Amino acid sequence: MGSFNTELSNLGFDKDQDKLFAFCNVMVKCSIDLTLQSQQGCPNNALLDYRFIDSFVKLSMVLIKAFEFNKQEFMSKIFEFIKAKLDEDHNAQLKTFNQKPYYRMLINILTVVNMSDCFNQKTQRQIFFDMADLLKELNPNAYPAFAFAWLELISHRLFMPNFIKKIV
Numbered sequence: 001m002g003s004f005n006t007e008l009s010n011l012g013f014d015k016d017q018d019k020l021f022a023f024c025n026v027m028v029k030c031s032i033d034l035t036l037q038s039q040q041g042c043p044n045n046a047l048l049d050y051r052f053i054d055s056f057v058k059l060s061m062v063l064i065k066a067f068e069f070n071k072q073e074f075m076s077k078i079f080e081f082i083k084a085k086l087d088e089d090h091n092a093q094l095k096t097f098n099q100k101p102y103y104r105m106l107i108n109i110l111t112v113v114n115m116s117d118c119f120n121q122k123t124q125r126q127i128f129f130d131m132a133d134l135l136k137e138l139n140p141n142a143y144p145a146f147a148f149a150w151l152e153l154i155s156h157r158l159f160m161p162n163f164i165k166k167i168v
Contacts, residue, residue, distance in 0.1 A: 021077050028081040031056040035101040057108040072126040079134045103149035114158045128162050
């Protein structure tokens with residue numbers, strides 16, 4: 001991992017967070033677009049190739065482990081980029097909007113945040129609250145084509161219990 005960290009440092013991500021965030025923004029957009037493009041040519045447009053989204057989430061975790069920066073701020077920016085892409089696609093596609101890539105990306109992030117040892121409990125809680133804010137903004141009244149994914153995410157076993165146990 002040492003030489004890999006050196007290669008990442010050569011990109012300048014450790015010194016320039018704006019460059020890192022710009023890179024992540026492009027990666028969010030590209031991974032979703034490539035996943036959606038993988039559907040073209042398939043009978044009934046049924047199959048999606050999620051390798052692009054899965055790879056982006058794995059890359060995000062590598063970046064978090066490789067560099068010392070505010071993990072909560074990093075994940076907050078990722079959520080910002082996902083919301084911006086979802087908003088753009090939802091408004092442009094309306095009835096043909098496909099919620100599956102966004103669901104896959106958010107569920108992968110939720111799983112990684114729950115299972116990874118690189119987040120302490122406080123950071124993990126802050127990321128959950130940021131995700132809750134994202135889901136509040138993506139509610140079905142504002143994004144009806146995202147409603148089923150939204151409902152699945154908001155009630156997921158890795159997400160909801162974190163808020164219920166705080167109330168009780």
